[in-house]
Amino acid sequence: MPSSAILRHRTTAIRTFFSFSSSFTPKPSPTSPRKPPLLWKPEDPNITDAIQLEVLSWGRGSSGQLGIGNEETRIYPTPAFSLLVPPSFRLSQSPGFLSPPEPLEPALEVGISCGLFHSAALVGGQFWIWGKGDGGRLGFGNENPAFLPTLNPHLGNVKCLALGGLHSVALTSLGQVFTWGYGGFGALGHSVYTRELVPRLVEGSWTVKIKHIATSGTHTASITESGELFSWGREEGDGRLGLGPGRGPDQAGGLSIPCKVKALPVPVDAVACGGFFTLALTEQGQLWSWGEDGKVLSWGHGGHGQLGHSSIQNQKVPTMIEALADERIVSVACGGSSSAAVTETGKLYMWGNAKDSQLGVPGLPEIQPSPIEIKFLMEDDGLGPHKVLSVAIGASHAMCLVSR
Secondary structure, eight states: OOHHHHHHHHHHHHHHHBOOOOOOOOOOOTTOOOOOOEEEOBSSTTOOOOEEEEEEEEEOOTTSTTSSSSOOOEEEEEEEEEEEEOTTOEEOOOTTBOOOOOOSSOOOEEEEEEOSSEEEEEETTEEEEEEOOGGGTTOSSSOOOEEEEEEOOSOOSEEEEEEOSSEEEEEETTSOEEEEEOOGGGTTOSSSOOOEEEEEEOOOSOSSOEEEEEEOSSEEEEEETTOOEEEEEEOOSSOTTOOOTTOSOOTTSEEEEEEEOTTOOSOEEEEEEOSSEEEEEESSOOSTTOOSTTOOEEEEOOTTSTTOSSSOOOEEEEEEOGGGTTSOEEEEEEOSSEEEEEETTSOEEEEEEOTTSTTSOTTOOSEEEEEEEOGGGGSOOSSOOOEEEEEEEOSSEEEEEEEO
16 A cells, blocks of 8 residues: 555544544643643543553643643653553654554554653644744744643644754654754754744755654754764754764854764664764664664763763763663653663663753752663552653653553
C-alpha cells in the first residue's frame, strides 16, 4: 500500500477511535485544585483492551510548561495527563531515539517533547502544544501562552517534534522539516533571522528525505535517510554544531543554513541537542571505539555536568559516556544543561543541572556530573508497576511517558 494511503487510513482510524477536548484557557489561580485529565479514550465503551499511558512532568512550571493549568514547580514527577491507547500503539520518532522498524500495519503513534518554556504531545500525526508563546514558538499565528495542551491546526502528518528555546521543529511523514518561532542565530534554518508565527518548510541541501530531527535553545540538527547529519544555528566556539575549525558562525554568531557534519565517517541514527552541546547514537557503534550498538556519546559544553563524564570539562569531539557503557540505551534527551537516557528495560537515568529540580530527585547537588538512576519512578505508588517509554527535557523542566 502506498505511504499516502497508509497515512490517510491511519488518520481516519485515530479520529474515530479517540475523543479530545482542548482549547486556549486563561491562566488559572495557582491554588485551584485540578485532577490530571484523561485526554484520549476510546469512544466505543465495548473496547476493553486499551492500555493506559501517563505523561509525568516535573521541575519549574513558571510559564505553564508542565501542562497542569498553573505555574507551580513540581519537585517530583507528577501526572499531568493520561490517555488510553490500543495495544498496537507505538512511540513516535523522537530526538535521540533510535529509529524503530516500520510497522507492518498502521498504528497509533504517541510522543512528547519539551522546549525552553513550552511542551508538546504528539498523537497520530497531530500535536498539542502548551506553555509560553513568546516569539510564536507555539505556532498558532500569535504569541499567546497556553496553560493546557492545545491542538495546533496549522500542520498535520507530523511524525516527530523537537521544541527549542523560542522555536519549534517538526518532521512530517513525507520527510520534510518545518520550523517556527523566533529565528535568532539561524535556529530556524531559513537563511534569515526573522520569526515565523506558523510552521514553515526548511529547504536544506540534502537530496534525500530527513528521518530524524533535534533542536535545543538555539541550534538544530537533522539526519537524512542515508545517515548524514546536518546542523545549523548558534555556535560560540564550543563545538556544538560539530562542524570543526572554520565551519562555524557568521558575524551574527549563528549559521542559518543547514550544513553537513563531515567529521562523522559512519552513518548516525539519532541525535539530541542540548544548550551548548550535542549527543548522538550510531546505528552500529563502529566509530572510534564507540562500543556496541546503543552506546551514548556526547560533546560540547560540559560546565553543568551535562555530558555525563563525571566532570565539568568541555568536549569538542564525540566521547562515550562510560557510566552507561553496560546499559543498552534506546533513547537520549538533552535539556538546556541537563541530559537523560532511557534503557531497553525502562530505566531512566538523568544528569547535569539539578538547580530547578529538573532531574526529579530531591537533595541532589546543583551539578550532578554523572548519570543517576531515577529509581523512585519504578516504585509502587498504588497505581501498579510502570515502565519509562520516553523522556523529554526543557531548560528547567522535564516530562516522561510511562506505561502502566
